[in-house]
Amino acid sequence: MTADDLDWVPPGVDTRRANVARVYDYLLGGSHNFLADQDVGRALAAVEPEVRAIAWANRKFLGRAVRYLIQAGIRQFLDIGSGIPTEGNVHEIAQAADPAARVVYVDVDQVAIAHSRAILAGQQNAAVIDADLREPEKILAHDQTRRLIDFSQPAGLLLVSSLHYVADADDPAGIMTTLRDALAPGSYLVICHGTSDDRPELMSAVGKVFNRSVATQSHVRPGAEILRLFGDFELVEPGLVHMPLWRPDSPADVPGDPSRYWCLAGVARKP
Ligand SMILES: C[S@@+](CC[C@H](N)C(=O)[O-])C[C@H]1O[C@@H](n2cnc3c(N)ncnc32)[C@H](O)[C@@H]1O
Numbered sequence: 001m002t003a004d005d006l007d008w009v010p011p012g013v014d015t016r017r018a019n020v021a022r023v024y025d026y027l028l029g030g031s032h033n034f035l036a037d038q039d040v041g042r043a044l045a046a047v048e049p050e051v052r053a054i055a056w057a058n059r060k061f062l063g064r065a066v067r068y069l070i071q072a073g074i075r076q077f078l079d080i081g082s083g084i085p086t087e088g089n090v091h092e093i094a095q096a097a098d099p100a101a102r103v104v105y106v107d108v109d110q111v112a113i114a115h116s117r118a119i120l121a122g123q124q125n126a127a128v129i130d131a132d133l134r135e136p137e138k139i140l141a142h143d144q145t146r147r148l149i150d151f152s153q154p155a156g157l158l159l160v161s162s163l164h165y166v167a168d169a170d171d172p173a174g175i176m177t178t179l180r181d182a183l184a185p186g187s188y189l190v191i192c193h194g195t196s197d198d199r200p201e202l203m204s205a206v207g208k209v210f211n212r213s214v215a216t217q218s219h220v221r222p223g224a225e226i227l228r229l230f231g232d233f234e235l236v237e238p239g240l241v242h243m244p245l246w247r248p249d250s251p252a253d254v255p256g257d258p259s260r261y262w263c264l265a266g267v268a269r270k271p
Helices: 019-026 037-047 051-071 091-097 108-122 136-139 143-148 172-182 198-215 223-228
Strands: 076-080 104-109 124-128 156-160 189-195 261-269
Touching: 019 037, 019 051, 037 051, 037 198, 051 091, 051 136, 051 156, 051 189, 051 261, 076 091, 091 104, 104 108, 104 143, 108 124, 124 143, 136 143, 136 172, 223 261
Parallel strands: 076 104, 076 156, 104 124, 156 189
Antiparallel strands: 189 261
């Protein structure tokens, strides 16, 4: 299938090459992915049978974190590595609580950007920008970011399963310092990040399958390194934990062994 066959595929997208956003969309059961993405998803499931449940646990954590921030009074959100819109988009959750809530989505994937633009058509309070997490100054200076986010007021900064696509060589710590410094006191930082702590051999196998097929490489990290990405922000309870353990809606939502869900999730407040 070529991009010409589908009217929602932006020009220039190579549908024969798998990519991060579309593999994740496939794992969530979405429809904005192609055979190459589905092949990678199936190969991942062959080495990690729970990979779809893990993708969903990530998406559900995002929803719980946004609802927590809304309850904490946050009304403006910068969501970096926002992905292809799917169930529980940040603006839908935030604007259900307050129609005036504002959201800037950021991604580098052209399918994610095109589909986000389509669902945000006519929205005054939400926008998507084509920008790279590895260039945080450009994100902060972007017209739409400046239009929708008032950096003198508390905001929610979301990096949900996007930081593990930033290599050490691209200085994730420095990127996070720039982003944290831009926020007003009382702002919140939400991070979900793959960890190598619990099942290093499995993570190595998953990484090999992913990295041999997808141009953007994944870089899972030890929990101690993920913790440092929060800088001096104060983690709210229960701290940095496996995703299902972060303020579950119901005890029944917590699986028997949460460490099988190999991403650590946390929310921290800028003092
Ligand atoms: C696994 S998806 C997560 C989507 C969403 N945050 C969620 O948790 O449901 C990761 C997203 O990060 C995006 N991404 C990866 N590297 C990026 C970068 N350097 N700058 C911006 N986005 C990036 C991918 O295109 C993809 O849409």
